[in-house]
Amino acid sequence: MFDLYLLKMSDYLSQQTPFYLYDTTLLHRTLARASECAGRHGYRIHYAMKANHNPALTRIISSYDMGADCVSGNEVAEAIRQGFAASEVVYAGVGKSDQEIRQALDSNILCLNCESLEELQLTAEIAQAMNKVAPVAVRVNPGVKANTHKYITTGMEENKFGVHLALVRQALDYASESPWLRLMGLHFHIGSQITSLEPYEKLCHRVNELWQSMDMDSRGATLLNLGGGLGVDYEDPETNAIAPFDRYFDLFAANLRVPSHLKIRFELGRSIVAQCGKLITRVLYTKKGINRNFAITDAGMTELMRPALYQSRHLITSLTSNGPQQTYDVVGPICESSDVFAKDVMLPETKRGDMLAIHTSGAYAESMTLNYNMRNRPGVVVLKR
Numbered sequence: 439m440f441d442l443y444l445l446k447m448s449d450y451l452s453q454q455t456p457f458y459l460y461d462t463t464l465l466h467r468t469l470a471r472a473s474e475c476a477g478r479h480g481y482r483i484h485y486a487m488k489a490n491h492n493p494a495l496t497r498i499i500s501s502y503d504m505g506a507d508c509v510s511g512n513e514v515a516e517a518i519r520q521g522f523a524a525s526e527v528v529y530a531g532v533g534k535s536d537q538e539i540r541q542a543l544d545s546n547i548l549c550l551n552c553e554s555l556e557e558l559q560l561t562a563e564i565a566q567a568m569n570k571v572a573p574v575a576v577r578v579n580p581g582v583k584a585n586t587h588k589y590i591t592t593g594m595e596e597n598k599f600g601v602h603l604a605l606v607r608q609a610l611d612y613a614s615e616s617p618w619l620r621l622m623g624l625h626f627h628i629g630s631q632i633t634s635l636e637p638y639e640k641l642c643h644r645v646n647e648l649w650q651s652m653d654m655d656s657r658g659a660t661l662l663n664l665g666g667g668l669g670v671d672y673e674d675p676e677t678n679a680i681a682p683f684d685r686y687f688d689l690f691a692a693n694l695r696v697p698s699h700l701k702i703r704f705e706l707g708r709s710i711v712a713q714c715g716k717l718i719t720r721v722l723y724t725k726k727g728i729n730r731n732f733a734i735t736d737a738g739m740t741e742l743m744r745p746a747l748y749q750s751r752h753l754i755t756s757l758t759s760n761g762p763q764q765t766y767d768v769v770g771p772i773c774e775s776s777d778v779f780a781k782d783v784m785l786p787e788t789k790r791g792d793m794l795a796i797h798t799s800g801a802y803a804e805s806m807t808l809n810y811n812m813r814n815r816p817g818v819v820v821l822k823r
């Protein structure tokens with residue numbers, strides 16, 4: 439991996455491909471907007487490290503007075519290394535190892551979002567052995583449909599995440615009664631790439647009900663973490679470069695009925711970084727199939743797994759050709775039939791050597807890179823205008 443700080447388009451056209459191109463100006467604009475819209479209601483954002491943990495980005499994000507949302511011990515350590523205050527780090531995950539729990543307690547993070555009674559019990563055991571009290575929130579699986587791809591839905595009964603509604607009281611009672619746990623509050627995260635606000639409205643109603651029916655106030659809880667998932671525009675990223683943070687946070691403000699002293703937190707990943715990154719790739723070959731033209735790129739699912747994993751579609755544009763439009767299947771070099779970026783896309787006539795930009799690749803692209811086929815690590819170019 440190499441970092442470059444370049445100014446002109448022509449400078450990076452000569453770079454070895456594939457590489458991620460990050461636009462820090464857009465990142466700053468996005469962060470300013472997100473902070474402003476959350477701040478109006480006294481909400482705070484924890485950046486979800488798993489969306490992209492490139493230090494060139496996380497260093498900037500941590501400078502915006504945000505917390506971090508982590509899903510592994512290594513992410514917890516990295517968040518702190520990149521400038522997030524440990525006291526503003528939360529840690530979720532259905533399968534935290536003993537070592538990861540110990541490390542999180544050792545780092546004095548804000549809260550572990552626990553996903554089962556067994557995890558609460560283990561956390562209490564580890565805390566006792568360390569002679570510490572562990573701050574915990576119970577992650578609730580609220581049974582709210584997120585209307586997104588099934589692989590990025592997390593808040594339904596059949597998903598592995600969170601404590602099922604019928605078992606929440608038992609988990610809360612355990613957390614309230616254990617001398618080695620401090621119950622901070624409730625945690626929710628219903629899914630990712632959610633583009634309609636309706637699921638969030640349902641979530642608010644669930645949260646209102648639960649905060650009351652579970653006697654959260656008398657348990658001394660003050661933290662309400664509503665997760666992330668705000669979607670971005672993959673079809674028209676230039677027009678909608680910044681996610682609708684205003685409508686998102688305003689919807690919560692309009693629908694939440696919880697005590698005003700609560701600390702309300704959100705965990706946004708994709709909507710912070712997705713539009714700030716593009717994957718730049720060169721066309722290695724074009725070839726004709728039966729009724730199709732393939733453009734075979736030097737980037738593949740190893741650099742951007744989303745299309746193969748979630749059948750997602752990214753806008754692809756040409757950086758070097760303005761010939762007549764043709765239809766292509768843009769495919770990677772990896773030995774998997776799912777290694778396809780997009781079928782039947784219109785591109786200017788493309789030949790070997792042309793460069794393509796795969797847009798909206800700032801989130802869940804670099805952080806998901808695979809070594810499969812013994813691929814080289816892709817490059818990184820950080821654009822500071």
Ligand SMILES: *Cc1c(COP(=O)(O)O)cnc(C)c1O
Nearest residue numbers: 486530630666667705706707708
């Ligand atoms: C992945 C994740 C997020 C971030 O989701 P986005 O869709 O990127 O906003 C937030 N919270 C938890 C617990 C997660 O696992």
